[in-house]
Structures are given as structure tokens and as C-alpha cells.
Amino acid sequence: MADFTLNINQRSYNVHVSPDTPLLWVLRDAIGLKGTKFGCGKALCGACTVHLDGNAIRSCSLPVSAVKGKIVTIEGLSENGDHPLQEAWKEIDVPQCGYCQVGQIMSAAALLARKPQPSDEDIDTAMSGNICRCGTYPRIKKAIIMAAAKGGAK
Ligand code: FES
Ligand code: FES
Incomplete structure (x- = not known):
């Protein structure tokens, strides 16, 4: 286990998780942002897509230790669901x-x-x-x- 500081939806979050934990599970389980979904877990379906520095990435296949940059999830895409x-x-x-x-x-x-x-x-x-x-x-x-x-x- 290790400590990580993540910038998600313009907020800073500290999490204490195993370094190989996929970002998806950090978002859903450690932080409670459940909008991002689990589908295949193998970067094949896109259900877990979030933005990393503006690029669409598969959060099921990115270990939290490899996350460098700003993350945006569906919860942060717009303030009132009005994108x-x-x-x-x-x-x-x-x-x-x-x-x-x-x-x-x-x-x-x-x-x-x-x-x-x-x-x-x-x-x-x-x-x-x-x-x-x-x-x-x-x-x-x-x-x-x-x-x-x-x-x-x-
Ligand atoms: S869950 Fe299918 S691509 Fe991530
Ligand atoms: S899988 Fe049902 S709406 Fe896309």
C-alpha cells in the first residue's frame, strides 16, 4: 500500500491503496465517484473512460501509480449536467x-x-x-x- 495524491475534477484527493490498483477502482471505491463504469477490465469496451489531461483513457487499465496529470470524470464534466x-x-x-x-x-x-x-x-x-x-x-x-x-x- 502507498499514498497517492490525485487531482480529480479540480479537487485534490489523497488515497492509500496498492500501487497497482486500477484508477477505475480508486475512483469508484476509494473516492466514491461511481459514475465511471466497469465493463471488461481489459481496455476493450470503453465503459470506464475518463479524461487524463484532456485525453480519453481507459481507467480500468491504468494503475494508480502511473497516473500523472489531471483527471476528469463524468461527475466533473459539467457543473449541472449541462455539457x-x-x-x-x-x-x-x-x-x-x-x-x-x-x-x-x-x-x-x-x-x-x-x-x-x-x-x-x-x-x-x-x-x-x-x-x-x-x-x-x-x-x-x-x-x-x-x-x-x-x-x-x-
Ligand atoms: S472496463 Fe472495458 S475498457 Fe475499461
Ligand atoms: S450498453 Fe446499453 S445503452 Fe449502451
Whole structure:
């Protein structure tokens, strides 16, 4: 076990965990930020996506000891759940079971922050690692296009 100080959603957190603990479990169990989901645990599904210095990363596969930089989770994406993507998600009613959707939004948010007006191909590439068992892909894409049209990144 060791002590780590993490910057998450613009707050500083001290945790005492094993250095090989995946960031996902530090977020969920040590800190109590349960918005980020566990899917495959092997960096294959995208359910656990968070931002590290603005990049979408798989928190299930990053040991806490390797975290260097600022983390943003879905809880910190916007103050009141009003990021343009969250608004578009609601307007289009994207989720079915909902399980994958936090990861989808976090990947999309990293894309729009990097590229506020993404092409179709940009969207497909950025979202290709996020699996949805319910097949909500067409609505996800529509919501990303809608959010981009309304100003994108926030
Ligand atoms: S749980 Fe991390 S990619 Fe699937
Ligand atoms: S909405 Fe069910 S897995 Fe994506």
C-alpha cells in the first residue's frame, strides 16, 4: 500500500491503496465517484473512460501509480449536467440500458474538446473503442453532431 495524491475534477484527493490498483477502482471505491463504469477490465469496451489531461483513457487499465496529470470524470464534466453533449444526449434520448453511456460521453467530450467540428470519420474513429451492447450507435452519433452544431466543447 502507498499514498497517492490525485487531482480529480479540480479537487485534490489523497488515497492509500496498492500501487497497482486500477484508477477505475480508486475512483469508484476509494473516492466514491461511481459514475465511471466497469465493463471488461481489459481496455476493450470503453465503459470506464475518463479524461487524463484532456485525453480519453481507459481507467480500468491504468494503475494508480502511473497516473500523472489531471483527471476528469463524468461527475466533473459539467457543473449541472449541462455539457452540450449531455444536453444533446437528453434531447435525442440516446441511452437504452445506459451502462455504456458515461464512457461514450467521455470519449465524445474528449473529441469535441480537441476538434469542435469533427468530420464523420473523426467521430467514427474517436468512438470506435466504445462498445454499446444495446446498439445505440446511430443515436450517439446524432447527439455528437447536434452538440458540435451547438458549439461543441463548452
Ligand atoms: S472496463 Fe475499461 S475498457 Fe472495458
Ligand atoms: S445503452 Fe446499453 S450498453 Fe449502451
